[in-house]
Amino acid sequence: MKHIILFLFFFLMISLNNAFARDSIKWTLSPNGLGPIKMNMTLKQAEHVTGEKFNSTKPDPNQAENESCFLVTLKGIDDVSFMISGNKIVRINITSPAYHTSTGAKIGDTESQVRALYKGKLTTEPHHYDPKGHYLTLFEKPDNRGIRFESNGKVITLIYSGNHEEVQYVEDCL
Numbered sequence: 001m002k003h004i005i006l007f008l009f010f011f012l013m014i015s016l017n018n019a020f021a022r023d024s025i026k027w028t029l030s031p032n033g034l035g036p037i038k039m040n041m042t043l044k045q046a047e048h049v050t051g052e053k054f055n056s057t058k059p060d061p062n063q064a065e066n067e068s069c070f071l072v073t074l075k076g077i078d079d080v081s082f083m084i085s086g087n088k089i090v091r092i093n094i095t096s097p098a099y100h101t102s103t104g105a106k107i108g109d110t111e112s113q114v115r116a117l118y119k120g121k122l123t124t125e126p127h128h129y130d131p132k133g134h135y136l137t138l139f140e141k142p143d144n145r146g147i148r149f150e151s152n153g154k155v156i157t158l159i160y161s162g163n164h165e166e167v168q169y170v171e172d173c174l
Contacts, residue, residue: 029094030102031145031161039145039162040088052076069173083166083173091162101147101159109156111136114149128170139164
């Protein structure tokens with residue numbers, strides 16, 4: 001009987017986690033956040049609105065992180081990381097085509113597809129490390145949050161959104 005109860009408990013936990021992961025893929029990324037997770041939320045606030053816990057809430061010294069800026073991930077969500085500064089979410093990174101922006105852009109789209117979706121609102125800059133790549137960036141007023149697309153010169157390879165300063169960081173917290 002104990003084995004059956006234990007099995008049912010683990011089955012229920014796995015099912016709930018899988019359901020959360022499926023629902024999170026429906027979330028869209030905008031300059032203001034990802035789904036119910038908004039910029040400048042604390043980790044506790046984000047855990048409350050999602051019902052999930054972060055894998056860590058402290059900097060990883062092995063990644064040269066410190067209390068002033070570090071990255072965390074949320075259990076059940078793959079390919080998304082959250083930049084934390086001042087104990088608040090200041091940037092969200094997306095590395096999977098499973099997620100898309102509020103206008104429909106996703107990783108793997110061409111630069112021209114993304115430009116068409118944002119209708120002349122993006123600025124283009126050369127990539128710092130890929131001589132063929134670009135940064136396509138949108139900043140919204142009045143809060144001046146933004147969304148940035150990194151490309152290899154052809155397709156989008158990374159998308160992130162957040163506060164003005166952090167969206168412009170090239171190497172996560174730098």
